[in-house]
Amino acid sequence: MKLKLKHIALCTVFIGLNLQGQEKKASTNFDNYAYTEAIDSYENLIKKGHSSEEIYKNLGNANYFNANYEEAATWYGKLFTLENTTIDAEYLYKYAQTLKSLKKYDASDAWMQKFEDRKATDNRSALFTNSPDYLTEINKNSGRYSIKNESINSKGSDFAPSFNGAKLIFSTARDTGFITKKIHKWNSEPFLNLYSAEITAEGNLDHVVPLSKKLNKKTHESSTVFTKDGQTMYFTRNNSDNGTFARDEKGVSRLKLYKAILKEGEWKDIIELPFNGDDYSTAHPALNADESKLYFASDRSGTLGASDIFYVTINADGSYGTPINLGASVNTESRETFPYISENDILYFASDGHPGLGGLDVFGIDLAELERTKAKNLGEPLNSEQDDFSYIINETTKKGYFASNREDGMGSDDIYGFLESKPLDFNCYSNLKGIVKDEKTKEIIADAVLNITNANGEIIGKGISDSTGNFDLDSTCDEGTYAIVASKENYDVGSTSFKITSTTDINDLEILMTTNFTPADLGADLAEKLNLEKIYFDFDQSYIRKDAQAIMEKVVAYLNQYPNTKIRIGSHTDARANDNYNLSLSERRANATYDYLVKKGIDASRLTFKGFGETQLTNACDNNTNCSSEKHQLNRRSEFIVVE
Template identity: 55%
Template sequence: MTFIQKITATITIYTLLLTCSSIVGQEKKVQKVTDNFNKYAYAEAIESYESLLEQGFTDLEIFKNLGNANYFNANYQDAAKWYGKLFDLENPEVASEYLYRYAQSLKSIENYAESDKWMKKLELAKEKDNRLSKYINNDDYLKTIKENSGRYKIKNLDINSSSSDFAPSLNGKQLIFSTARDSGLFAKRIHNWNNKSFLNLYSADISENGELSNPKQLSGLLNKKTHESSTAFTKDGNTMYFTRNNSKNGKFSRDDEGVSRLKIYRSKLKNGEWSNIEELPFNGENYSVAHPALNADESKLYFASDMEGTLGASDIFVVEINTDGSFGPPKNLGPGINTESRETFPFVTEANILYFASDGHPGLGGLDIFAANLEDSEISTVINLGSPINTPEDDFSFIFNETSKTGYFASNRKEGKGDDDIYSFKETKDLNFEFESTLDGVVKNLENGAILPNATVEIKNIEGSIIATAKTDETGYFNIPFKSTTKELSTVITLAEYEVGGRSFTPNKNGITLEFLLAPKANKVGLGEDVAKYLNMPMIYFDFDKSNIRPDAALELDKIVAFMNEYPEVNIEIGSHTDSRGNDYYNLSLSEKRAQATRSYLIDMGIDSSRLSAKGYGETQLTNNCGNSAENSIECGKAQHELNRRSEFIIVK
């Protein structure tokens, strides 16, 4: 786990003091270690505390700080051990935060059952905790994460070193990242946070096939004797935002409390060099601001901070970027995103999806990567990306191109090359957000406007599955609350002695109201007639050279399903047709595939296979003169040919 992560996550809230010992010598030893801890010299503190334990010290504060020192260094195995010893003490007086950290440490070593026990103890503490409510509302979170897993193929990059490499960003055909590798040009610079080199910004070239090469350090104007990390670039490549520690004259500096805060800077590219480096106005001397990320139109800057108004260790904020380059006031993204723990490393896609790292939402352990839809003003759904992106270790700094379905992230998982490694990934299955909405409406007689009670209203998703159903009341009114992961929905309305009705619709989170008009059945459809015409359905069209059921066709086929459910004695032959392009044999084969695909869809929707037959007619029954023979053909466009790529539903019994 990197310095940037840890200091962002822990600034100002962990000022821990050891209780005084009655023995002056012991007091001095404990105080010295405490001073190291309070100055974030965690590596030295761990070594000193363990030395004290060997001398027989069992002070409650030593166990607390040993747990914390390891926790903030991502040594979760040791953190769990020391927190365990802390809670083995008789009635240890500790804040409930230690319950959460212990539960999180246990989760990070994959002891999920024991972790859940300690989360329940946090619940018994009856303290208001956003993390606890998210856990209670999703106590089957491991199953949910498993369902979200398997959507990515990942690869460890060749440019990774044996040190820490993380925080990737894209600037044209280059990957920019932060690294603790030693340049070899100067003596190795060590910081006492974790005894690792200072972080510098590097670039690597991206080839046409996505391979990375030639890692090299960026300009010395950017890389000082401080930590530099977490970059974001404008699309034109002329402006960069980046994170840096407090510094004086280019050197690492601390405030009066011994803490080096983080700040975001902006730099402009001039004559091929990054210059005009300026500190952003919402930085502070008593809090940290880090990990910049731009939205698609570069009108907003997202970042992580522990500034005033933060809900936990670090929260994600956003500021407006004005047309003159100035900034609006920081705005906290609220409890839908932020918890009492660490939310950090934001990234926003073209579709306004926010990806971020957190150890406050239900996850696999350590920092996990989550996604939320910023179009949802209330941010009601946060999705854990699941494995292989997330592991029991720390996974963070995720970036993603929605067009190519590719991206990068960092992780300190055990199989990596260094402390933190950068991985590339390919998304193989789209991320879908479930949202809640309602459909209200009324069903009436098409001919006279009379209300129609007891009509069945079904809502179906794009796969044709029923996601909600209701019946109209005595006033013809219905109200259906539903949940969906897609905004391509349809309704099917059925009522005895009326034709099947319905329509497709696009919901919104505020709900939608529709009116449905059903036509009375004049007479039953007869033998040899096309049910599609009887139901006033548009033709079931296919894409050129394809046999799969299109989403718009699936919505119409649901009306055939409703008809056959209403008339269980009816058998239907599905006749599928092609246009005249292609040879006769190929078209006959293609139409047979389309007929069978249509039949399979109806069977999947519950229609008995014995009631359905299917036949492909190729181009033998064209609906217009778009044929191949010279005497009856005309020049036809795409739309005219499409009229022949159809399916019909003929009653044969």
């Protein structure tokens, strides 16, 4: 898919290059989204022996945004061969995506692992971690469509089909002979217009004509949706000035949603929707089944990534509610775009943030189960290693259309028709809840790594126990025997098995783990044995800080594990204040530590405590040395010495 304005190219990539002459021209073309010209300019620089991090980045991005993934992979690959540079993690993700488009899935997964190591909190990392067998899952969803390239396609870009009664409306960059000079610099194709084709009784497309002169201007028009009565249309158009292509002060022509009413056979009363903006794009409208909500893609404030799916409520008086982001079940830090809502309220959308085959893939998710389920990849042959998007389906006939830039097409993007032979169950999942405990002490075990495995031992899902030892995982709904395998440092692997006999939830799973940790020797400091941080105190304070409480819980767990162990709590101060005061302060700290352990159920007879004041400093920060606050902090501590 060529990422023109049609495809809501919502990425803002303004990377300045400190170059002269041709380098400056290349940079200007890139910053102005003239990616075709930028690619030519940068490649000429490479031929002349120029190379740099910025050139490789921009060549990679220019090709990526134009869906030239093989070329993008080449330049991203060169980028990561550079030494002594720290490349933003986003390039790791883009490189992994381009490798998928070359079917290099193992290499892609390796780069995704590097991305996860850098950005563990990224939603795409979580999706990758929780779907280690995503190719297997995609394969299970595959083989459900027969597809064909439609005869209405041109040598230009044809995409964004929508139903309007017995007609198919779509967007095209075909050259009619009248728009040869209306070339967009993004990818050197004509501007987009809306066309109509009749859907014949045999299911073919025929009689292709422009939709309306009232709609098709010297701008991009694309992605439509119609009300069921055919009287109202929502569509996308880029920013314009009296019907002419216009850019903002940054050189970007934003996308906006418009509404038109059919009167006497003509589309009239064309108005811009009120939730558009001049500094962000709003595009690709979709209506839900009862036409009470309008969905769209946007990069407005509150977007998680390059573009997200939002919706607004359509009020009874025709006004609109506030845009609401659909959240992390749908949206990622990459591109989610081209929403379509079926009669059964299944949201179909294109994404390159969810695990897929490469480029944009089409996914589906039940809008009624957004908080419980995950988006499903529709599988091959509908999805491919290239861009697949703008999916629509008639759930009665099981026929529909989508667009793709796969290699067998006529133009840069083509419209494909399909027949769905088997529906995908979007509610098919099982929710697994339970707890991880120490087998001997029954203490909870936090941060245990959990792998869901099938009967063949293959990992089909991942998770981790929370701070209370509990877990909440989503798993397959396929019938069979499964297990959750838990691992954690200082413990032998623990597991529990379960059976799925139907789509059901399991809420009482318990995983018991046995420690392989040897008890501490006499005289040992438990903090060192357990590889814990010291229990530090604030200046002139003796209360147990929150960060120290987490450490103390591990001491409690150890003492429960070895009930015959006795310890001496030793507390210390830094050298500031006089000796007698510090001795008293350290005794208060030791007493506070003792009280905390007793309150946690440790028998008082197993504990003694003593304050040492400033007599056992860990560094040279005595009364005669000027030290930083950080160095003084190292002396304000409690220790746990094994005495029996």
